[in-house]
Amino acid sequence: MSGNGHDGVAGNITESSFWGTKQDGYHYNIVNGFRVSGSVKIPALADGSNAADGNIITNPSGDWHNNAETKIKLPPAPALIIADIDDFWFDSGDNAKAIGYSDLVANTGDYSFADISTANQYKNILLFSEALAGWDLNAAKLFTNITT
Numbered sequence: 162m163s164g165n166g167h168d169g170v171a172g173n174i175t176e177s178s179f180w181g182t183k184q185d186g187y188h189y190n191i192v193n194g195f196r197v198s199g200s201v202k203i204p205a206l207a208d209g210s211n212a213a214d215g216n217i218i219t220n221p222s223g224d225w226h227n228n229a230e231t232k233i234k235l236p237p238a239p240a241l242i243i244a245d246i247d248d249f250w251f252d253s254g255d256n257a258k259a260i261g262y263s264d265l266v267a268n269t270g271d272y273s274f275a276d277i278s279t280a281n282q283y284k285n286i287l288l289f290s291e292a293l294a295g296w297d298l299n300a301a302k303l304f305t306n307i308t309t
Contacts, residue, residue: 190229194222202230225284232259233286244290249273267307271298278306 194205196212196219203212205222212218220227234257235241235250245251249269252258265275265283271292276285285305293301302308 188229188231190220191227191231192222194218194227195220195229197228220281223282225279225282226262226265228262228281228283232261233265234259235288240290241288244272244288246270246272246291250288267305268302274301274305274307276305276307 189204190202193207193209196203196205196214196216198214198216202220203214203216205212205218209218220229226233237251237255237257242251242255247270250258250260250273262283265277265286267277268274271294272289274285274287275283277283287301287305289301
């Protein structure tokens with residue numbers, strides 16, 4: 162959808178052949194926000210006033226994951242790989258996994274935390290080198306809005 166009535170249709174393509182590696186450089190929906198209509202994600206206008214179809218943005222951008230198509234991959238830093246004791250962020254070969262919005266969980270083994278308390282605004286990912294306990298565990302849960 163173009164936002165100006167000049168919508169186009171791409172034919173004889175697959176999503177991967179159309180986008181190729183373009184999304185590795187710029188993730189429009191997570192950076193600018195979008196509107197969900199059924200199963201379609203309609204990007205925000207460049208000025209952020211509305212979605213391209215003229216309706217209100219349902220998934221705004223911010224310092225969070227807004228349920229865009231973008232996945233999170235941590236850099237393969239040795240400290241992060243060591244901290245990932247349950248292979249949630251990295252596979253057994255130390256390759257970063259692409260973690261999508263629906264993959265994020267509040268607490269992974271008391272060493273990895275994320276605030277998933279607000280739909281379309283998952284944020285504050287924390288990763289520790291060992292499972293937390295006591296005050297440290299309570300502080301991480303408080304920071305990430307985990308109530309259990």
